[in-house]
Amino acid sequence: MVEKYVFFLAGIIAIISSLMVVFNKKVIYSAYSLLLLMISQAIMFFCLRSTYLGIIQLLVYAGGVVVLFILVISLMGTGETGFPSLRWWNILTPILLLAFSISFIYSILKTVEFIEGRIITASADRLGYGVVIRNALAFEAITLLLISALVGAIVFGRKKDD
Amino acid sequence: MIEGGVIIGLLLFLIGGIGFFVRKNLIVLLMCIEIMLAGANLVILSFSKSLMSFEGDITVLFVIGIAAAEAGVGLAIAVHMRRAKDSLDTDIMRRLGE
Numbered sequence: 001m002v003e004k005y006v007f008f009l010a011g012i013i014a015i016i017s018s019l020m021v022v023f024n025k026k027v028i029y030s031a032y033s034l035l036l037l038m039i040s041q042a043i044m045f046f047c048l049r050s051t052y053l054g055i056i057q058l059l060v061y062a063g064g065v066v067v068l069f070i071l072v073i074s075l076m077g078t079g080e081t082g083f084p085s086l087r088w089w090n091i092l093t094p095i096l097l098l099a100f101s102i103s104f105i106y107s108i109l110k111t112v113e114f115i116e117g118r119i120i121t122a123s124a125d126r127l128g129y130g131v132v133i134r135n136a137l138a139f140e141a142i143t144l145l146l147i148s149a150l151v152g153a154i155v156f157g158r159k160k161d162d
Numbered sequence: 163m164i165e166g167g168v169i170i171g172l173l174l175f176l177i178g179g180i181g182f183f184v185r186k187n188l189i190v191l192l193m194c195i196e197i198m199l200a201g202a203n204l205v206i207l208s209f210s211k212s213l214m215s216f217e218g219d220i221t222v223l224f225v226i227g228i229a230a231a232e233a234g235v236g237l238a239i240a241v242h243m244r245r246a247k248d249s250l251d252t253d254i255m256r257r258l259g260e
Contacts, residue, residue, distance in 0.1 A: 004163050011170040018174055018197050022181030027189055034193050037174075041200055048167065048211055050219050060226050065196065065233045072237045073189060076244050086184065094180040101176040105169055114164045114212050122216035130220045142227045149231035156238035159245075 007047040013040040031069045038062045052124045167208030174201030188243060188250045192236040199229045 017040065020033035038061040045054035131139055178197030185191060203222045210218020240250060247254050 007163050008166055011166060014170060014200075015173055015177070018177045018200075021190075021193050021197060022177055022185065027187060030190055030193055034196065037197065037200065041204065044167065044170075044204065045207065047163070048207055050207060050211075050216075050222075053207070053219055053222055056223065056226060060230055061196075061200075065230055068233060068237060069189065069193065072240060076241060090183050093183045097176060097179045097183075101172055101179075105172050108168060108172075109165065114168075115214070118214070119163075119211050120214055120216060122219040126216055127219055127223065130216065131223060135220060135224075138224060142224060146227065146231050149235050153234045153238035156235070156242045 003047045007044055010040040010043040010047070014044070028070070028073050031066060031073055034069065035062055035066045038066060049119045049121045052122060052127050164208050164212045167211075168205055171201040171204030171208065174198070174204065176201075186252050188240045188252055189237075191252065192233065192240070195236075196229060196233065199225060 014037050017033045017036040021030045021037065024030045024033065038057060042054040042057040042062070045051075045057055175198050178194045178201060181194035181197065182191055185194065203225055206218045206221050206225070208218075210216065210221075243255070244250055
């Protein structure tokens, strides 16, 4: 019962912090809000009994990706742009997206029947078996993707003359 | 709790999508993509918990790996753009599409 309240509290924090990411003027504050979002999402994963995923979320996102964002911002300066003049498609597309999402949420709540039964625990050994044994091809594809991303980042990041 | 997870995930996806269209800073655009991926993760996990399976956990693990690769390449592009154009405004790069 307690974890339900914790789940919804973390969800509200996630939504507020994602709004702060989008509508903050300073980019570094957006990065800190993204950190808050990732931590609250890890709490939601813990409440859904996916403890291993929550730990991975904390390690990879909060410890890796967001720290990389903060490092790049503080090394390069933010290149502040703020909210520049928006064209008509910048206004129209979010409105269309909003209408689509509201109708989508409504139709899901009307049609899908959620089973509020026992939430099974996804432990590390089940997950490891599922990833490495049953989805071996996708696992190897992820490996190739990460290596090619590494090479691409090195090629983009170096200067021209060295 | 599962319905709440689906709705919160969809709202996160919506906020990320809106941010992708209203902001012009390249790093903020990358952050918006991260928000959208986080929302998609939450929806996948909630539906898989509703079906009493842990297939969703496996998918979310793969999505986290892809997001990490995307952030690395995207930030390398941001560093390159900052060095070449001395700005992160995506309007400067509009010449690419014309």
